Amino acid sequence: MPGSPRTAPSWALLLRLLALLRPPGPGEACSCAPAHPQQHVCRSALVIRAKISSEKVVPASADPADTQKMLQYGVKQIKMFKGFEKVKDVQYIYTPFDSSLCGVKLEANSQKQYLLTGQVLSDGKVFIHLCNYIEPWEDLSLLQRESLNHHYHLNCGCQITTCYAVPCTISAPNECLWTDWLLEQKLYGYQAQHYVCMKHVDGTCSWYRGHRPLRKEFVDIIQP
Secondary structure, rough: OOOOOOOOHHHHHHHHHHHOOOOOOOOOOOOOOOOOOOHHHHOEEEEEEEEEEEEEEEEOOOHHHHHHHEEEEEEEEEEEEEEOOOOOOOOOOEOOOHHOOOOOOOOOOOOOEEEEEEOOOOOOOOOOOOOOEEHHHHHOOHHHHHHHHOHHHHHOOEEEEOOOOOOOOOOOOOOEEEOOHHHHHOOOOHHHHEEEEEEOOOOOOEEEEEEEOOOOOHEEOOOO
């Protein structure tokens, strides 16, 4: 139930769930449902800006019969945006070693900084995978960086719906239509980079970019 406490899953459980989600066949690959950056931040237990200082392959569990491996990344945390109540300072993050289980490949021992979103497991370890929002910090727009502090968190009550084709219409007053795929044939386009789905005092939600007017294409898309 929304708002009820939930126990964080273990590594083994997460790996089993990812294995079930993996498509069968020789071309196995990670598959993720699309999500706007705002949704990623709202759904994640942890959001940080960090550098990767090391990389190491470790067992997924203490069970000798378990052949699954994990990548352990050493982390130099620069700033935490979410997760203060779960972990004070992130020193390591973990991801599946197998890319078909949505394992993430990051650059270690470089000057590159990342925005990392993920989950905190029951043992306190931070777990990430390709279905999280993980981006080089330099690739984020100014609005995205600013929204990590306030706007994304304050507007988690808004619903963002991905539009794949017309007609695409709002079905609830707190809904924003995400049209990057429809207009640009990519997920993280102009709207994801420069707009926040913001809630009004009357409970309705709409796209905003600071004090600039809404681009006409982002208004409810209907069949002509």
